[in-house]
Amino acid sequence: MPKNYAIVAKGLKKSYKKLEVLKGIDLRVEQGTILALLGPNGAGKTTTVKILSTLLAADDGQVTIHGYDLHKEPDGVRSVIGLTGQYAAVDEYLTGRENLEMMGRLYRLSQADAKRRSEELLQQFDLIDAAGRSVKTYSGGMRRRLDLAISLIAAPPIIFLDEPTTGLDPRSRIAMWEIIKQLVGAGATILLTTQYLDEADLLADKIAVIDGGKVIAEGTADELKQHVGNERLELTIAKGSNFQKAQKVVDGEALQVDSKRRLLSIAMTGGVKHLQEILNKLQAAGIEVDGLSLHKPTLDDVFLQLTGHQATKDDVAEEDKK
Amino acid sequence: MAEQTLQAGSIQPEKHSAAYWVFSDSWVLIKRSLTHIIKSLDQLLSVVLQPIMFMLLFRYVFGGAIDTGPTSYVNFLVAGILVQTAAFGATTTALGVANDMQRGIIDRFRSLPMLSSAVLTGHVVSDLVRNTISTIIMILVALAVGFSPNADPLEWLMVFGILLLFTFAISWLSAILGLLAKSVEAVQWFSFIAIFPLTFASSAFVPAETMHPVLRGFAENQPVTHTIEAIRALLVGTPIGNHGWIAIAWALGIIAITIPLATWLFRRHTTR
Numbered sequence A: 001m002p003k004n005y006a007i008v009a010k011g012l013k014k015s016y017k018k019l020e021v022l023k024g025i026d027l028r029v030e031q032g033t034i035l036a037l038l039g040p041n042g043a044g045k046t047t048t049v050k051i052l053s054t055l056l057a058a059d060d061g062q063v064t065i066h067g068y069d070l071h072k073e074p075d076g077v078r079s080v081i082g083l084t085g086q087y088a089a090v091d092e093y094l095t096g097r098e099n100l101e102m103m104g105r106l107y108r109l110s111q112a113d114a115k116r117r118s119e120e121l122l123q124q125f126d127l128i129d130a131a132g133r134s135v136k137t138y139s140g141g142m143r144r145r146l147d148l149a150i151s152l153i154a155a156p157p158i159i160f161l162d163e164p165t166t167g168l169d170p171r172s173r174i175a176m177w178e179i180i181k182q183l184v185g186a187g188a189t190i191l192l193t194t195q196y197l198d199e200a201d202l203l204a205d206k207i208a209v210i211d212g213g214k215v216i217a218e219g220t221a222d223e224l225k226q227h228v229g230n231e232r233l234e235l236t237i238a239k240g241s242n243f244q245k246a247q248k249v250v251d252g253e254a255l256q257v258d259s260k261r262r263l264l265s266i267a268m269t270g271g272v273k274h275l276q277e278i279l280n281k282l283q284a285a286g287i288e289v290d291g292l293s294l295h296k297p298t299l300d301d302v303f304l305q306l307t308g309h310q311a312t313k314d315d316v317a318e319e320d321k322k
Numbered sequence B: 001m002a003e004q005t006l007q008a009g010s011i012q013p014e015k016h017s018a019a020y021w022v023f024s025d026s027w028v029l030i031k032r033s034l035t036h037i038i039k040s041l042d043q044l045l046s047v048v049l050q051p052i053m054f055m056l057l058f059r060y061v062f063g064g065a066i067d068t069g070p071t072s073y074v075n076f077l078v079a080g081i082l083v084q085t086a087a088f089g090a091t092t093t094a095l096g097v098a099n100d101m102q103r104g105i106i107d108r109f110r111s112l113p114m115l116s117s118a119v120l121t122g123h124v125v126s127d128l129v130r131n132t133i134s135t136i137i138m139i140l141v142a143l144a145v146g147f148s149p150n151a152d153p154l155e156w157l158m159v160f161g162i163l164l165l166f167t168f169a170i171s172w173l174s175a176i177l178g179l180l181a182k183s184v185e186a187v188q189w190f191s192f193i194a195i196f197p198l199t200f201a202s203s204a205f206v207p208a209e210t211m212h213p214v215l216r217g218f219a220e221n222q223p224v225t226h227t228i229e230a231i232r233a234l235l236v237g238t239p240i241g242n243h244g245w246i247a248i249a250w251a252l253g254i255i256a257i258t259i260p261l262a263t264w265l266f267r268r269h270t271t272r
């Protein structure tokens, strides 16, 4: 049976002056599923979302959303999408309720529908007590919730969420995850971007890893984990042995080297036989191993393997400034 | 209930003609900008307090020192202050537009199936409302400190008409400023240095004849002076000459250029 894709993007390119920000992005999101666009700061996530949500014109490439051609029918696209950008897009002076009702009308709902939906969403997002206050007085978490509520006012079948949990405290973060799960449960198709590997792992049906304006890997979380082997072997080299030498012995196989803690981690590709080989090689070189453990690979490992650099959490903190 | 609230595609938009939506979108955004006047202390003060202060200060500080011939200073002054306040009031659009463009909210509007340039209309029209309120307050204060107009109802109507047309023109000019500016602070600074010379190098507070010849040449021929002279003539019966027509022509000319230019800049700015 042919799959039903809600979002199809082919060869998206975008440059700012000489800076090539997107170098040909291909994406497909099946209807009723979540695709996570996972990548570090500056990878091109926001640029991609802006193009898909009609805010930015791509230099090249084709996009179809819910059957509408992005280039030829932008208004059609706008009528089926909801966008929650990286920074809350709310009117500071209006109250939460006024914001919702205004956006409802601009989404072309009838006055009655806009009112009804606003109340439902205020309730749903735990904003009913603050509904009559200016948004200026809202906390970061409340703003995010209101922002998301606004993008849902017309119950759009396709939702874009650009880093929906960046800058949220852990409790709000979990609440946001619950909402996102409910949304797909209720039939929406979601494209979300994130720098958090655990978030993509937890929420997404499919993950597209993006770095430097290119999709460098795509698949389910499990498929991506296969990239780094089924399991990861972590070896602690004994104090008495030469760590540099140990590193040479496993030559190129090490995913991660931590000389301070004398740790070597290696992707296990050949099962027990592989493990035996490594240990034999080390023994032959006269290197003593203090500790040995096997780990299920995380997306962190995938990321490291694919990009050659760690997905730094420090970048995230920098983004938090409003 | 949760399930139903979030159910995708559970709600349908209304069906209307394109023209209906132009008006509907504009009206929604005009209401938004009007709400800003009430909700922001800044704006409320500039709408109500500033005109009162200006009127009283000029009346009592300069009142004795400036010779305005047969017309009393307060009678001379009112037209000038009305136009100056209208000009400053109209720069609120620049701030509002710059604010919207620099914050994420413009992206929200642009991701909706709406006419997003209605954002500009919202700011411009709310300037008209704001300036009408300020004008009425100023005239009441002026009457209390000795202003004695001899305008008949038709002339009063024309005064408001010219003021609104002038405000409309300056507001669209401000919209362009708001679209071009890189920051909200730059807008504040720029509207200050644009409006101050235009309103002070005019016949707003002193007769142009008393100025240095070079300045006088500028003051007598710039649009603000024509607008002030037309309003002054209508209010207190000074000779109107061609000022009325020239003021209206200037305003219409500015509007004819600024509306398409602002709309074009808006589109360009938002599709980078």
Ligand SMILES: Nc1ncnc2c1ncn2[C@@H]1O[C@H](COP(=O)(O)OP(=O)(O)O)[C@@H](O)[C@H]1O
Pocket: A016, A019, A021, A039, A040, A041, A042, A043, A044, A045, A046, A047, A048
């Ligand atoms: N308006 C712009 N002008 C110039 N460069 C930009 C602009 N917007 C984004 N960039 C650059 O494009 C790259 C990708 O940005 P972005 O899509 O925001 O990344 P992400 O959302 O993944 O952090 C970055 O290097 C960023 O500096």
Ligand SMILES: [Mg+2]
Pocket: A045, A046, A047, A086, A162, A163
């Ligand atoms: Mg981003």
